[in-house]
Amino acid sequence: MSGHSKWHNIAAKKGKNDAARGKIFTKLGKEIAMAAKDGSNPDLNVKLANVIAKAKAANMPNDTINRAIKKGSGELENVNYEEITYEGYGASGVAFVVEALTDNKNRSAGNVRSHFxxxxGNLGATGCVSWMFQKKGEIVIEKNDLDEDEIMMLALDAGAEDFSSEGDVFEITTAVEDFGAVRTALEAEGLEFLSAEITMIPDNYTAVDMETAAKIQKLVDRLEDDDDVSNVYHNAEFPEGFEG
Known part of the structure; x- marks a missing residue:
């Protein structure tokens, strides 16, 4: 999820209960299965490798990951999902991009429209807000006692576009095509990730007040609770002190 600081959203996710975590794993399993349709070997399938990295950062068990790969490659029961992207506006014109994996387009469209x-908010036409976002690779690492200059040089030398220090974490941004190389280089140094995924980063943020922030967070929560929705991105900048 993309807000003013990605860490706020990650911290909230880490605190979710087991039932919510199970739902996250189910959604990641669908993403892995879809990616595995193009090949079950992550060394030869970049999309699959990227989704596996995202799943591992979410602490998804290896056997669950492998089962999802087998589903997608046809070794287990067949899966037939379609990738759909919805775009729209939340309260105060905040831009939203919603990615879904579904076996029923009509159900998904109706549910997403209802959430907005x-x-x-309101659901918009294709292309109404996606131009405000850039697809990027993003890696988030908890600082602990890590040396900032060392991590920054490792990331930039591996091909990262940007490095920033935000609160308790380091945020590393890459071009989509360089994400795998940067991730692999950091993994080789024994670094663990709070998050590692291909995401949508807004070019500019829309500052909102507390009341609007609550409405935006409510929409995010409703969308993330939808079984068909895999990823939610927005450009709201939450006010200082907002806890969601």
């Missing part, structure tokens, strides 16, 4: 409507 019930949170003072």
């Amino acid at each position: 409507t019930k949170c003072d």
Whole structure:
């Protein structure tokens, strides 16, 4: 998820209960299965390698990852999902991009539209807000006692576009095509990730007040609770002190 600071969202995810974590694993399993349709070897399938990295950062068990790969490659029961992207506006014109994996387009479209409507937003036409975002690789590492200059040089030398220090974490941004190389280089140094994924980063943020922030967070929560929705991105800049 993309807000003013990615860490706020990651911290919230880490605190979710087991039931919510199970739902996250189910969604990641669908993403892995879809990626595995193009080949079950992550060394030859970049998309699969990227999704596996995202799943491992979320502490998804290896056997669950492998089972999802087998589903996608046809070794287990067949899966037939379709990738759909929805775009729209939340309260105060905050831009949203919603990615879904579904076996029923009509159900998904109706549910997503309802989520927007019930949170003072509206679903828009394809392309209405996606131009405000860039697809990037993003890696988040907890600082602990790590040396900032050392991590920064490792990341930049491996091909990262940007490095920043945000609160308790380091955030590393890459071009999509360089994400795997940067991730592999950091993994080779024994670094563990709070998050490692291909994401959508807004070019600019929309500052919102506390009341609007609550409406935006409500919409995010509703979308993330939808079984068909895999990823939610927005460009809201939450006010200082907002806890969600």
